[in-house]
Amino acid sequence: MDRFLPLARQIGDKLIARGETVGVSESSSGGLISAALLAVPGASRYYRGGGVIYAPNAFRGLMGLTRDDIEGMRSSTEPYARFMASTIRQKLRTSWGLCETGASGPSGNGYGDAAGHTCVAIATERDGELFQSSRTLETGLTDREENMWLFAAEAMELLNAALD
Numbered sequence: 001m002d003r004f005l006p007l008a009r010q011i012g013d014k015l016i017a018r019g020e021t022v023g024v025s026e027s028s029s030g031g032l033i034s035a036a037l038l039a040v041p042g043a044s045r046y047y048r049g050g051g052v053i054y055a056p057n058a059f060r061g062l063m064g065l066t067r068d069d070i071e072g073m074r075s076s077t078e079p080y081a082r083f084m085a086s087t088i089r090q091k092l093r094t095s096w097g098l099c100e101t102g103a104s105g106p107s108g109n110g111y112g113d114a115a116g117h118t119c120v121a122i123a124t125e126r127d128g129e130l131f132q133s134s135r136t137l138e139t140g141l142t143d144r145e146e147n148m149w150l151f152a153a154e155a156m157e158l159l160n161a162a163l164d
Helices: 005-018 032-038 056-061 078-092 144-162
Strands: 022-026 047-052 096-103 117-126 129-138
Touching (some): 005 032, 022 078, 032 144, 078 117, 096 144, 117 144
Parallel strands (some): 022 047
Antiparallel strands (some): 117 129
16 A cells, blocks of 8 residues: 555545545445555545446446446446446545446456456546546456556556646
């Protein structure tokens, strides 16, 4: 966790300075994003909540979504990550939504993505319009734990850069 604390502090400081908040939807990072953001003193000023949306029950129960809501999308893609970032932002009424969705390993997921594949996204409002950004990371690793750390870092780096 120590390797994330400087980045989490940067994010927290920026959100506090801007008077903004964040909500997190993550899957294959397993809660590491939320844990890092919450490890920063003063996190209650910017962190509103999050969920590890790892299985269909969480998708339905925590997010309140159905298959119809994601028609034409599948997990572990940039469109899905943008949708989930937007959804968590709306559900928690935050300034920012942050999402990570992928395959940490040691094998790939049921959609054909290899271990080490993740998509991350942010959603916010800029000039009265929804702004979203996403990217894909392919680590090439099958090490589940290392991929989880790398996935969390990728998502937090995307948010940190957007806050500049």
